[in-house]
Amino acid sequence: MFNLSQIIPNIKLTTENTNVIKPSIKRRKFFTYAGALALGIFSISKIPFNFFGSNNSEKKVAIKIERNPLAVERRKRAGDNG
């Protein structure tokens, strides 16, 4: 059976994790920060950035490409070039 302590002899296997880091942030503070962040994102997303961008007053309409159905496509393009 695989035994980690044989491979790394200095590690002592135990059910208790002695290296647990104590929480450095309080629960209350966490929620305060998270709330402020959400509020910040919401506020920024609502800023009308378009106002800073293009100042074209008239909105450009995308050009629509349409084939002419009555045009006749050429069957053969050209001969060999020798």
Place this chain on the structure above:
Amino acid sequence: MRLREEREQEIMDKKDTGNILPASSDENQKEPNYWRSFRELYNDPEFIKERNLEFSKDETSPPDTNSLSRLSRRKFLALMSASAAVAAAGCSNYRDKGVLIPYNSKPESVTIGNPTFFASTCDGCSNACGLLIRTIEGRPIKVDGNPDHPVSKGKVCAIAQASVMNLYDPERLKNPVDRTDKGNPKDIAWGELDEKIIGALKSAAAGGKEISIVANSIISPTAKKVLDDFTVTYPTTKIYSYEPYGSETKNSAWAKCYGAGNYPPVQLDKAKIILSLESDFLISDGNKVEAARLFAEGRDVFTGKEFNRLYTVEGNASLTGLNSDYRLILRTDLIEDFVWCLLNEFLIKQRLSVFASDVNITSKLQNYSLEQFISANNLPKEVIGHLVSDLSKNPGTSIVIGGSLLPESTHIAINLLNEVLGSSKLYSKEKNVHQIPISTPSEIDLLISNLKSGKTGVVIHYDTNPVYDFAKEFGYADALKNAPLVITMAHIINESADAGNYVLPLNTMFESWGDFQPRNTFFSTQQPVIAPLYNTRQKEEILLTWAKGNKDAFKADLYHQYLMDNWKATVLSEFKNEAKFNNAWSAALNDGVVMSKSVASDVPMQFKNEAVASLNSRMTKNGDFVLLLTKSSTLGDGKHANNGWLQELSHPVTKVVWDNYAAISTQTSKSLGVDVNDLVKITTSSGELEIPVFIQPGIAEGVIAITSGYGRTVCGVVGKDAGFDSNKLLSKGTKLSPYLNNDVKVEKSSGSYDVITTQDYYPFDEPFYKDIQYEREIIQEGTYLQYKSDPDFLRREIHGEAKEEELEYGSINKQYKHTGVKWGMVIDLNKCTGCSECAAACNVENNIPIVGKDQVKKRRMMQWIRLDRYYSGTPEVPKANFQPMLCQHCDFAPCENVCPVAATTHSTDGINGMAYNRCVGTRYCSNNCPYKVRRFNYFNFRDRFRDGIQLEESYSLMANPEVTVRSRGVMEKCTFCLQRIMDERQVAIQENRMVKGSNVKTACQEACNSNAIYFGDQNDKDSDFYKFNNSNLGYHVLDDVKTKPNVTYIAKLKNVFETEKSEAHN
């Protein structure tokens, strides 16, 4: 040309002594002294300094940091924060990229990614060449010639090549505009506009007021019918037809000499001796697409056919003249005297023809003597002797061609000369057709006087711009102010539209139906390959709606139906059954051409002697100066001024871009006391113009040549204010011709103007090779007779008696053996005229951006092909050679070895490729390229030029999707149209066959009017290309550098008399 050993020894000697003399001062040199500009010829120190620099000083000079203001730490941080905030805000506004949606119902013929082709007809000028329009997913992206067209035969000019830019021009008019309130032009709906105009037309007709339609020459039979119908509805209609820079005097002389008709096409391919008198038929005079092809057929070294011989006599330095075997420089107003002297020689002295016994004619010739003329004008007697001998010994196979700008009297004399020489046999039996006769100057005068006297009710500019086009002495712009209603149909705003009340936006030729009959032997069709991009209509349907007198008569297929009905009644009248007609109509659209049932006339033309006998006024020398107004080969009459590709295509002779200028000789510049770029004031009875001077080698003393089409004041941002309006000097043509004037005053003006020419660019002689710059043999030439007597002369002169295997290069690298396909190109310098059509086609095919005049000045042109023009001889009597220079795809490519990121590499089929996304822009490759054919994107030129007009959505639609659009910091160059090779490879895989070289045509090859470019597989021994590539006249440029190029040039052969072999060389 000498043996390699001799050359090398001489170079070593020069190295030892350090005695490297400039070309012009080496009196004992055996080689021709090639030069491209006066600065090079006279070893201008600035030029020498510049040519030894890889990049111009503007390109490499670091920014001057001292000139920057000092910045505090606090201010710097504040600015950085502010710019970060602005950048963050700006980034949120990304352009909408759109959504790709597959076809719900795919059109049967469309395969995504595969192009489709449509036959159509060009309406860029009255030649109406056949087109083959290539579209991808509905977008027209490239225009080539229709191979079935009997005249253009698969070729088109630069104007047609670049015409896709007109379709996608973002400055096109998108809606009808009501300009009745000049200060506040506003869009108007078509229905409202039609109603207003129909009302005005009805009231004008009812009140007996003239409705003047000002049109260009009408060559469409159905458009003529529309005008007829319009005239029936509005009987006071009068149509004025004009052709800017047309052949009015040539046609009127023809009508006087032969009773009726226009000057016919000439069968140049059958001519052995051609004498061109001030005619630039290879680039701008008449149908140049046809003329260049037919002329080149007589210079084909591979057919074994005897070469033709071209003599030119001219005052201007034309492209045709610089391609000729013998060129005589003569003031233009002396040309008529020269023709009379030739007639005297043939009729009085040699009594060559029956005309010799016509006293009415011979009496006109008594005062002329060729010998006296030669000595009076210091012409080379020996060359004139050859000319006279050639013309008299080749009856029926020699032809004299007069330039369209010459006066009627000169053309009458030329017509007689052709009759005397039996040359009229070379006139084609086909006839050039105008559906409506071109208006005479007196008819235009009548139009003006009707306007002034209030007899005109409505003026319609039928896709014309007479305010700009007409000679100012007509006073049209002022007279137009009296017209109650002026309607201008146009693609983009122009001078006439600006002066009018309503501007009607027109469809381009890509969106229009039409038919054309430029000659009596065939009809060609025009079909819309795309639905109109904007709220535009075609001019015929606008008139038809008005002719029906009801705005509701308009419907989308109004003119299409009208056109079909007209063809049903005329061209395809034999197909009575509806189904059969529909088949025939589809076949006509498929082919683009229908041959006419009325065959060419075989009735011999009868020359009317009285045309000569009654000739009273003749052109004679007058004053110090002669003014020539010549047609631009790119901008035409100015109609195409807003096309940046055409503006940036350099003039074939002077290599000037974005401008016109007054071309004068060195002697004239001395007498006027002006230098290049100095302004001069030219005054004629028609008007005056201030224009910069360009000193042109080979132009006659006193001659001033100005190209047309520039100086537009109301135009899009691309063409506005580019160059000078030479139409200010046009005359009515009552004295000589509208384009020729010898009653001119020229004086130096104050100030100067930068005329930018590319002729000094990309010199081959970098410092490393400086000591062998005159030994490079970039141009190889000989004489036709020399080649006939010794076909191997060139190979022997280059390589001596060395055998093929001894010519193999030694290399430190093992040479890759290309066992499969190996691509190569052959350029026949005998057929190449230097016209630049290839560069125009390359621009379109490879998405090459416009960089603008300021960047061209800094040598940052992006065109992948440049047409090198080398002069030899003296500035007074220069000779010229033209050579297209593009990436040579060298086997031992010096660019590949120095690229630090392996962005340029070689493929197994011999192509020197570029991986754009790998390129980091070191420019080492350009530095190491001996041919200087690599182009660097110093900017994103699309963004930079004219406030990013090339980034507009419509321009983006123009791009060829098979070619990457490059951006800033990337090197690029010719790829041998790799995308076309890949197409063939794909088809070969589908068809389970090997790639065939002859199936691939590069864009430049397809465009070349004279068929001078061949492309194919160098390893395919059964192909014609193999024969061309291994011709005994073939050579590689800079062979000594041992790069093993894959572009072979066929040496130029001058068809001069053998005794003048040295003449051909220098």
